[in-house]
Amino acid sequence: DTAVSQTPKYLVTQMGNDKSIKCEQNLGHDTMYWYKQDSKKFLKIMFSYNNKELIINETVPNRFSPKSPDKAHLNLHINSLELGDSAVYFCASSQRGAQNTQYFGPGTRLTVL
């Protein structure tokens, strides 16, 4: 059983396009996250939602817009893609108030040409 799943696994697109990445977790967690991992493997948090409410919003260009239709899903939409957006995007989930152990999805490798 997949705990945290993401689609697509790979995404290759042209500069200027708009794309979305989807994430779903079946762990019953109430908090979900989006991370960006660059080519040097640096993991940086972008957003976090708790029960559909945005609780962490780091300094991210407003071309990035997260949406959480329910607490099991967190999507990431990116407008006007730029070369620098190329990275691996990880979704993660945790149960707030517990250990906050984060469970990561398999990642989406985004390549902007």
Added chain:
Amino acid sequence: GQQVMQIPQYQHVQEGEDFTTYCNSSTTLSNIQWYKQRPGGHPVFLIQLVKSGEVKKQKRLTFQFGEAKKNSSLHITATQTTDVGTYFCAGDSSNTGKLIFGQGTTLQVKP
């Protein structure tokens, strides 16, 4: 803002040698977590440390949390090829679930 520094960035060892990675935070942490990311994979939780001076062991892995709760280390005894990957520490200074990750230490093990 809060920063978490991790050294070394890379470490190459011969199988059977020991390995240590160190993590330092610019602020006092409420807890620190360690994750392992295999090549091509995603970060996987290893352990969480909460108490000052805490030491935890998982088979050949020993994790320590400093007395001031600003630094931590992961030591692997007698490395094996299955230990290959990038080890991240991640600190939470406000108990909000917002983890600040260190840059990671990538371990290569020569058989």
